[in-house]
Structures are given as C-alpha cells and as structure tokens.
Amino acid sequence: MELELRQLTKSFGPKTVLRDVSLTAETGYCVGVLGRNGAGKSTLFNLLINVLLPTSGQILLDGETLGATFPVAVKRRMGALINQGHLVEQLTAEEYLQFVARIYELPDASHRINSLLGHLLEEYDTVRRKRLSSFSTGMKQKVAVASCLLHRPELLILDEPLNGLDVFSAERMLELLGSYRAQALTFISSHNLAHIEKIATHLLIIDGSEVKYWGTMQEFLQGREAYLNDALLQLLHPASTAAQNLTWLTTER
Ligand SMILES: Nc1ncnc2c1ncn2[C@@H]1O[C@H](COP(=O)(O)OP(=O)(O)OP(=O)(O)O)[C@@H](O)[C@H]1O
Structure with missing residues (x-):
C-alpha cells in the first residue's frame, strides 16, 4: 500500500490546524507522529480515516484519489484507534x-x-x-x-495506543506492533518518545500547524542529540512563556 498526502490542509473556522501536509509513505513504514498538545496529530489521523474532511488537499491510496467519502473497500483495509476508542x-x-x-x-x-x-x-x-x-x-x-x-489492516492508525499501559504491558504491545510492522503502513502517536524511538522507522513532526520534519528516524537523529527527546526539543525550541508568579503556590505556610 502507498499513501500519499498532497498539501493536506484542515481549518476549523478561521483557525488552520494543519497546513500543506505532504508526504508519501508505504507498507513497512511505521510513522511516529509527534508534536505538542494541540499540534494537530489527532486531526491528521481523523482525516486519514475519513472522520474529518480536509479543507483542501488530497489523500491518495495506491495512486487513486480518495474522494469525500472513502469506499467501504478502502475502509476495510484500515484499522484505527483514535481518542482511546x-x-x-x-x-x-x-x-x-x-x-x-x-x-x-x-x-x-x-x-x-x-x-x-x-x-x-x-x-x-x-x-x-x-x-x-x-x-x-x-x-x-x-x-x-x-x-x-x-x-x-494494511493501514494502521494508532493515536496514543500505549496510554494507560504499565511498563511491562507497553513492552508487550511494542513487541506485538513491531512484529506486525512489515505487514502494514502504521501511523502512531505517543508523547512517550522512548516508545516512538523503539517502534518508528519514520517521523512526522508537526508544529505551528506545519510539518517541521518528515523523514527517517535515522536521518532525524543524525547530527542532533543522540536521544529523540533532546533532538525534538532542539528542533522545536520550546517557546519561553512569560514567567508566571507562582509564589502563592510555592511559599511555605
Ligand atoms: N472539531 C474541532 N473543532 C474546532 N477545533 C478543533 C476540533 N478538533 C480539534 N480542534 C483544534 O485543533 C487543534 C489540534 O487538535 P488535535 O486534537 O488534533 O491535537 P493533538 O496534536 O492531537 O493534541 P494532543 O497531543 O493534546 O492530543 C487544537 O487547537 C484543537 O482545539
């Protein structure tokens, strides 16, 4: 299976959540989708499974453009966990x-x-x-x-599948997903970067509604900090928010 996103854009009213997301991925890729809270990861997943419609842009499966409503035959090829199911x-x-x-x-x-x-x-x-x-x-x-x-499924979309799993269960789940990886094109999100580092072959990093990185995990880590955690911080430069006065919370009674 080959999935192509062409300038996929999604707005909710005046707010554009995803802008011009373009990529081509195929069976065997496990794409770790990363970004801050509210970056648009679940929105992207919902576009991929036809729960949301793009504002503009196209989704192509094996070269065929999927219209507003995906054919049932296409939906049968997908498996998705969004928002805890x-x-x-x-x-x-x-x-x-x-x-x-x-x-x-x-x-x-x-x-x-x-x-x-x-x-x-x-x-x-x-x-x-x-x-x-x-x-x-x-x-x-x-x-x-x-x-x-x-x-x-040939296209597996997993939004935070390891949420709520203890450390042993998470290992088991990663083992299972790892053994299935060659059979499907997988998109997976997790805020636990150690999990993504174990399972993903590719990374899609979204920030400020745009793609900040699309490519292999290996290329991403080259020339950056050795660990994904540090490499991601390095790329996204966490915005320094104005210091809040929290003395009411931290002052001793
Ligand atoms: N149905 C909707 N109507 C309006 N705004 C929405 C809707 N769905 C999502 N949004 C907005 O789109 C943005 C992206 O949300 P989304 O849930 O895709 O983020 P996320 O990257 O999955 O975040 P998290 O890491 O917290 O799960 C947020 O600002 C959210 O408020």
Whole structure:
C-alpha cells in the first residue's frame, strides 16, 4: 500500500490546524507522529480515516484519489484507534472482538481473538468472563488495540495506543506492533518518545500547524542529540512563556 498526502490542509473556522501536509509513505513504514498538545496529530489521523474532511488537499491510496467519502473497500483495509476508542462495555473482551469480527465479515475469528487477548492480557484466563465495564483503563486499551489488529489492516492508525499501559504491558504491545510492522503502513502517536524511538522507522513532526520534519528516524537523529527527546526539543525550541508568579503556590505556610 502507498499513501500519499498532497498539501493536506484542515481549518476549523478561521483557525488552520494543519497546513500543506505532504508526504508519501508505504507498507513497512511505521510513522511516529509527534508534536505538542494541540499540534494537530489527532486531526491528521481523523482525516486519514475519513472522520474529518480536509479543507483542501488530497489523500491518495495506491495512486487513486480518495474522494469525500472513502469506499467501504478502502475502509476495510484500515484499522484505527483514535481518542482511546469506544468499546461496548456490556460485553466481555471476547464478545466485543467477535462483534468487531462480524463487522469485518471474518469467518472464524476465534483463534485470532484468543491469541491476541492471550498475548496482551497476561491475566486473560481470570478475566475472560468479565464485562469490559469492570476492566481497568490499561486493560480496555489493550482490547481496543486488539480490535484494530483483528482484520490485519494494511493501514494502521494508532493515536496514543500505549496510554494507560504499565511498563511491562507497553513492552508487550511494542513487541506485538513491531512484529506486525512489515505487514502494514502504521501511523502512531505517543508523547512517550522512548516508545516512538523503539517502534518508528519514520517521523512526522508537526508544529505551528506545519510539518517541521518528515523523514527517517535515522536521518532525524543524525547530527542532533543522540536521544529523540533532546533532538525534538532542539528542533522545536520550546517557546519561553512569560514567567508566571507562582509564589502563592510555592511559599511555605
Ligand atoms: N472539531 C474541532 N473543532 C474546532 N477545533 C478543533 C476540533 N478538533 C480539534 N480542534 C483544534 O485543533 C487543534 C489540534 O487538535 P488535535 O486534537 O488534533 O491535537 P493533538 O496534536 O492531537 O493534541 P494532543 O497531543 O493534546 O492530543 C487544537 O487547537 C484543537 O482545539
């Protein structure tokens, strides 16, 4: 799969959130999408899955321009987790994934479901009869990511998929996503740069509504600080905000 963005621009009223985003990416790329809070990462993801329409610019898949409404055949090729996802919490994890499998018309998904849940939920045997409403935040997140992978999407869009995961679970999830990487074109956002450093092959850095960097992780790190964290700070020069007087907060009683 090849995805091309041509001068993609999105405004909400007078405010332009993304301006002229252009890139071409293909299967095997894992694109870490980075930027400050409010930079436009979720907005970009919503454009990629047709939840939002661009104000101008185009999205092309394998050379074909996707119009205002993506064909169902295209949507079937995508898996997306945006804003923590929405689970049907009256169901068990397995029932929920069976429901997702029916949407994608997967004939017999039991093996896929059990292996995914068994991999991501270490405690799966003890919670398999429990409803999702009784799951912790991290457990729900794991089920949400599993629901994106079930149909083996060719375009995988993951907005903060590691949110709420403990350090061991995050490692497991990264391992799983790493082993799937060659099968898909993945876009992933995270404010945890150590996670991005582990999984991403490419970086898309957005700041001030524009692309500040698009290219390989390796090229980005060359000539900058060794760690992504420092390299990102170096690129974006955090704006120095006027010093606030916080003595009311910090003065001893
Ligand atoms: N539906 C909307 N209507 C108006 N403004 C919006 C809408 N959705 C997003 N925005 C604005 O667009 C900007 C980008 O938001 P977005 O959620 O894409 O940022 P983000 O990079 O994902 O941030 P974070 O790191 O905090 O998740 C913000 O200023 C936000 O207020």
